Amino acid sequence: xxxxxxxxxxxxxxxxxxxxxxxxxxxxxxxxxxxxxxxxxxxxxxxxxxxxxxxxxxxxxxxxxxxxxxxxxxxxxxxxxxxxxxxxxxxxxxxxxxxxxxxxxxxxxxxxxxxxxxxxxxxxxxxxxxxxxxxxxxxxxxxxxxxxxxxxxxxxxxxxxxxxxxxxxxxxxxxxxxxxxxxxxxxxxxxxxxxxxxxxxxxxxxxxxxxxxxxxxxxxxxxxxxxxxxxxxxxxxxxxxxxxxxxxxxxxx
Amino acid sequence: xxxxxxxxxxxxxxxxxxxxxxxxxxxxxxxxxxxxxxxxxxxxxxxxxxxxxxxxxxxxxxxxxxxxxxxxxxxxxxxxxxxxxxxxxxxxxxxxxxxxxxxxxxxxxxxxxxxxxxxxxxxxxxxxxxxxxxxxxxxxxxxxxxxxxxxxxxxxxxxxxxxxxxxxxxxxxxxxxxxxxxxxxxxxxxxxxxxxxxxxxxxxxxxxxxxxxxxxxxxxxxxxxxxxxxxxxxxxxxxxxxxxxxxxxxxxxxxxxxxxxxxxxxxxxxxxxxxxxxxxxxxxxxxxxxxxxxxxxxxxxxxxx
Numbered sequence: 001x002x003x004x005x006x007x008x009x010x011x012x013x014x015x016x017x018x019x020x021x022x023x024x025x026x027x028x029x030x031x032x033x034x035x036x037x038x039x040x041x042x043x044x045x046x047x048x049x050x051x052x053x054x055x056x057x058x059x060x061x062x063x064x065x066x067x068x069x070x071x072x073x074x075x076x077x078x079x080x081x082x083x084x085x086x087x088x089x090x091x092x093x094x095x096x097x098x099x100x101x102x103x104x105x106x107x108x109x110x111x112x113x114x115x116x117x118x119x120x121x122x123x124x125x126x127x128x129x130x131x132x133x134x135x136x137x138x139x140x141x142x143x144x145x146x147x148x149x150x151x152x153x154x155x156x157x158x159x160x161x162x163x164x165x166x167x168x169x170x171x172x173x174x175x176x177x178x179x180x181x182x183x184x185x186x187x188x189x190x191x192x193x194x195x196x197x198x199x200x201x202x203x204x205x206x207x208x209x210x211x212x213x214x215x216x217x218x219x220x221x222x223x224x225x226x227x228x229x230x231x232x233x234x235x236x237x238x239x240x241x242x243x244x245x246x247x248x249x250x251x252x253x
Numbered sequence: 254x255x256x257x258x259x260x261x262x263x264x265x266x267x268x269x270x271x272x273x274x275x276x277x278x279x280x281x282x283x284x285x286x287x288x289x290x291x292x293x294x295x296x297x298x299x300x301x302x303x304x305x306x307x308x309x310x311x312x313x314x315x316x317x318x319x320x321x322x323x324x325x326x327x328x329x330x331x332x333x334x335x336x337x338x339x340x341x342x343x344x345x346x347x348x349x350x351x352x353x354x355x356x357x358x359x360x361x362x363x364x365x366x367x368x369x370x371x372x373x374x375x376x377x378x379x380x381x382x383x384x385x386x387x388x389x390x391x392x393x394x395x396x397x398x399x400x401x402x403x404x405x406x407x408x409x410x411x412x413x414x415x416x417x418x419x420x421x422x423x424x425x426x427x428x429x430x431x432x433x434x435x436x437x438x439x440x441x442x443x444x445x446x447x448x449x450x451x452x453x454x455x456x457x458x459x460x461x462x463x464x465x466x467x468x469x470x471x472x473x474x475x476x477x478x479x480x481x482x483x484x485x486x487x488x489x490x491x492x493x494x495x496x497x498x499x500x501x502x503x504x505x506x507x508x509x510x511x512x513x514x515x516x517x518x519x520x521x522x523x524x525x526x527x528x529x530x531x532x533x534x535x536x537x538x539x540x541x542x543x544x545x546x547x548x549x550x551x552x553x554x555x556x557x558x
Contacts, residue, residue: 098441
């Protein structure tokens with residue numbers, strides 16, 4: 001069966017000023033799968049993730065070369081609006097970052113920006129998103145409370161629900177569990193497993209067990225290059241490259 | 254021998270610590286003490302007025318004729334004058350201060366940001382008498398000719414000058430508040446498909462709201478307490494104004510202008526001090542409100558905004 005790749009990067013180089021943070025990244029991300037990006041700190045995995053929804057545009061003095069195709073269209077083409085790209089490709093950050101607004105208003109943020117005004121539709125969306133993020137039962141009675149009163153794990157699931165509410169195709173996750181306790185982490189991992197039926201998930205993680213547990217594909221990054229990119233099982237049991245093996249077995253990193 | 258020496262050193266060290274601590278404590282309490290004494294003095298000189306007239310007659314009396322026989326000490330026109338110039342000054346200064354703060358904190362390129370910041374700081378350092386002079390010889394005649402008025406020294410003129418004084422306060426404090434909004438909020442907003450302006454309006458300003466409100470109130474407090482400008486350009490008429498081109502005599506201007514001529518411990522003298530008490534209470538209220546607002550949302554963010 002022909003594989004359906006939703007995002008493809010072609011020979012992508014990325015510079016912070018004169019510093020080359022990524023070189024020659026060519027990867028294909030399959031639709032409705034979980035792809036994990038692993039590697040030591042500073043290897044460029046988060047940078048790549050932030051390139052995929054043009055978040056790096058917000059940093060001054062950066063430059064992209066090569067192509068990143070989302071559904072066949074280069075998202076760095078001059079006629080592409082980054083806002084539209086970010087509506088289709090959601091993001092969850094390392095540190096839970098709900099807005100200092102009510103739980104309800106956190107979820108409705110993106111739909112309202114997208115112009116959804118009808119209150120029935122918005123309410124249904126809030127419930128649906130929170131249910132998808134397995135947070136509904138915990139917060140359904142406190143929707144008007146500030147999101148800041150939730151625990152860290154709940155806040156992170158709220159951030160996932162907030163991203164889901166804009167009905168994206170892809171969800172990028174930048175070490176979403178690194179600030180959370182093991183129980184919250186397990187909940188998020190379970191959640192990722194259910195979400196992949198409807199969404200493509202690309203996740204950066206420092207935790208190799210996590211990558212092994214949740215992903216179908218894993219890319220190993222080192223010094224701004226993709227060292228090895230393959231199905232997760234292969235990477236973790238029989239990698240082709242010595243460096244990958246060394247990293248996975250904990251010999252460096 | 255050497256053990257004794259060390260012991261002695263420790264002792265002198267300890268004594269030094271205590272001395273330094275007490276010295277700092279003394280200066281810290283000195284300012285509090287001075288403030289207390291000023292207050293005491295203010296009340297001692299102001300309160301005797303109320304042996305002659307009631308508080309209500311003083312606050313709401315509409316005639317301020319302190320040198321007539323019999324004198325009348327109604328400061329309502331002065332209060333209205335102060336509030337009017339402060340209100341219209343805020344009407345000008347709040348939008349300008351806020352917009353410049355937003356521009357500096359979020360929109361301007363680094364170079365322009367630096368230039369603007371130093372200009373606004375310069376504005377804050379402008380002596381009020383210079384500003385008053387400008388209002389008197391430039392803005393006053395211009396207003397008079399343009400709007401065909403009997404005098405260009407009026408509420409309008411004073412409000413513009415006070416606004417110029419309040420803008421730096423509002424702008425730089427608001428800018429600090431906007432700048433302090435965590436980058437995470439902004440990133441979250443952009444990642445949800447918001448544009449820069451949507452992010453500013455829906456996330457950054459609400460998150461900075463407590464700091465911004467504090468800035469606004471402190472800017473207004475600055476305007477209501479300002480003396481020299483209103484003394485020079487407000488026109489000095491102790492009558493309740495009917496429009497923004499009427500002359501007024503704000504409380505501060507009245508105190509400054511009349512204190513030199515009021516006989517010591519006369520009714521007029523006590524009335525001016527009592528006016529000072531009113532002014533003190535108003536500015537204190539402004540500061541308390543600012544303090545309350547800035548503390549209120551600190552812990553849980555801006556709640557349900």
